[in-house]
Amino acid sequence: MASSLPVDAIRELSQKHEKPANVHFQYGTAGFRTLGNLLDSVMFRVGILAALRSKRLDGKTIGVMITASHNPEPDNGVKLVDPRGEMLEAAWETHATNLANAPTTDAFIDALDAFVKILRIDLSKPARVDGFKAIGAEARNAGVTTTPVLHYLVKAINTKGTKDAYGDDSEEGYLRKLSTAFKKLVAGKPAIPPLVVDCANGVGAIVGEKLSEKLGDTLKLILHNTAINTAGALNNACGADFVKTSQRLPPSLASVLKPGQRACSLDGDADRLIYYYLDDRGQFHMLDGDKIATLVSTFIVDLTKSAGLEGEIQVGIVQTAYANGGSTKYLSERLPVKCVPTGVKHLHHAAEHYDIGVYFEANGHGTVLFSPETLEKLSSYQPSTPAQSTALNHLINLTQVINQTVGDALSDMLLVEVVLAHKSYSGVEWDSLYVDLPNRLVKVVVPDRSIFKTEDAERRLVSPPGLQAKIDELVRRYDGGRAFVRPSGTEDVVRVYAEASVRSQADELAFRVAGLVYDEVGGDPAKRPAEFL
Incomplete structure (x- = not known):
């Protein structure tokens, strides 16, 4: 080992950030997530972990994002961004969890020392951490921005000056890249009606305002819920998660949205997007991640055919078990569809196996990935007709308007607007591509979520034994019935998802399956609620 840990410096600083007793931290898909007032020690240790990750990767820049995501304000979190702008390598999630849970400063230093030796990290290598300073790492503060912008910046910094250069490594570069490509894509199309954007009182309001200036009259953005300095406002009765889970309009938009007008909601850190509209009767219609995936993937398939690249470029779509059965049926008749476990890392990894991989979770988090070979093919391909050239x-231009590092609400919003402009669709035509099966999501609080284990991309339970057979028996009684149970990755709850051909039956199936789960964990029958929401 060319160098050793600066133990004295780490000890001195670590003692200012002692780990709280009786709290267990877990690094999941969304990083560390818990109440902000418990995260002090985690923030310090993540800084060191990020520096070590950078050293392990020969000084590549690593991103650190502090975010509340889609959760209410007391909740907070921190996550790492790997050099290509992707999520932290899965194997390092365990290392992050172990380091965060070392009970004392001495235990933390011992764990660090063992970790450095096991992974053979050369401590003499430089370390670049975007957004955080730790153990002598060269740091750059990206300021207050969206999670997707940080992912963009990390990739842009690490590809600078190479043939794979992703863009100018600044927020301005991000805004310019997206807006320029968008303007090219909608040039010559009829004027686009203004779009109402619910910013969830989060950081998307700041970046959304800057994007709006860049777009000008090409796409007028009407930003709402922009109170970023109001205590308790973040994600409160607004934002993508509120719309998706409550399946209704944010109350703040009730007097704003007119029938037929398009609107969308970002989440607090602007990496999720849900669209919706009111019909002529004022009825709310949600256009979630499944609807976005369907709109986008079929458009890209059509473009590859029109370019004369059918058979040369395979477009595939990746979903989770939460994808609506209506969307899965529609898509599987048109292109390859793969189901993977919940979590962006699973979706992103599976999408990389296609020439063009589209992934969206029903919650509105997703993007489109173009493989390096596909990017090369697009740049060298010689079209034989003007239509193919167009x-x-x-x-x-789609490869430029799409943030391929991670789900990005603002980038995805522009992508949706491109397709709607090309197809001359309103929300009504988009919504009518397929009919969503009525569904219900219910959560059941359990003493220990670890007893629930799944297989088949989380669609079937293998533990507790016998519970899946009971669920199967219930599902068979419902027309179009489908249900699955999976433990949360972040809290002691079990999530139950159910579908049926009729709304009342979907509700009933969800609560009956929730009842089976409740009984399985020994819940008090007297307290067995009729509804578990």
Whole structure:
């Protein structure tokens, strides 16, 4: 080992950030997530972990994001961004969890020392951490921005000056890249009606305002819920998660939205997007991640055909068990569909196996990935007709308007608007591509979520034994019935998802399955609620 840990410096600083007793931290897909007032020690240790990750990767820049995501304000979190702008390598999630849970400063230093030796980290290597300073790492503060912008910045910094250069490594570069590509994609199309954007009183309001200036009259954004300095406002009765889970309009937009007008909600850190509209009768219609995936993937398939690249480029779509059965049926008749366990890392990894991989979770988090070979093919392909040339240019500009590092609400919003402009769709035509099966999501609080284990991309339970057979028996009684149970990755709750051909039956199936789960964990029958929400 060319160098050793600066133990004295780490000890001195670590003692200012002692781990609280009786709290267990877990690094999951969304990083560390818990109440902000418990995270002091985690923030310090993550800084060191990020520096070590950078050293392990020969000084590549690592991103650190502090975010409340889609959760209410007391909740907070921190996560790492790997060099290509992707999520932290899965194997390092365990290392992060172990280091965060070392009970004392001495135990933390011992764990660090063992970790450095096991992974053979050369401590003499430089370390670059974007957004955090730790153990002598060169740091750059990206300021207050969205999670997707940080992912963009990390990739842009690490690809700077190479043939794979992703863009100018600044927020301004991000805004310019997206807006320029968007303007090219909608050039010559009829004027786009203004779009109402619910910013969830989060950081998307700041970046959304800057994007709005760049877009000008090409796409007028009407920003709402922009109170970023109001205590308790973040994600409160607004934002993508509120719309998805309550399946209704944010109350703050009730007097704003007119029938037929499009609107969308970002989440607090602007990496999720849900669209919706009111019909002529004022009825609310949600266009979630499944609807976005369907709109986008079929458009890209059409473009590859129009460019003369059918058979040359395979477009595939990745979903989770939460994807609505209506969308899965529609898509599987048109292109390859793969189901993977919940979590962005699973979706992103599976999407990389296609030439063009589209993934969206029903909650509105998703993006489109173009493989390096596909990008090369698009740049070298010689179209033989003007129509092919036009379609090819559209595909190339799509690679610029899409943030391929991670789900990005603002980038995805522009992508949706491109497709709607090309198809001359309103929300009504988009919504009518397929009919969502009525569904219900219920959560059951349990003493220990670890007893619930799944297989088949989380669609079937293998533990507790016998519970899946009971669920199967219930599901068979409902027309179009489907249900699955999976433990939460962040809290001691079990999530129950159910579908049926009729709304009342979907509700009933969800609560009956929730009842089976409640009984399985020995819940008090007297307290067995009729509804578990």
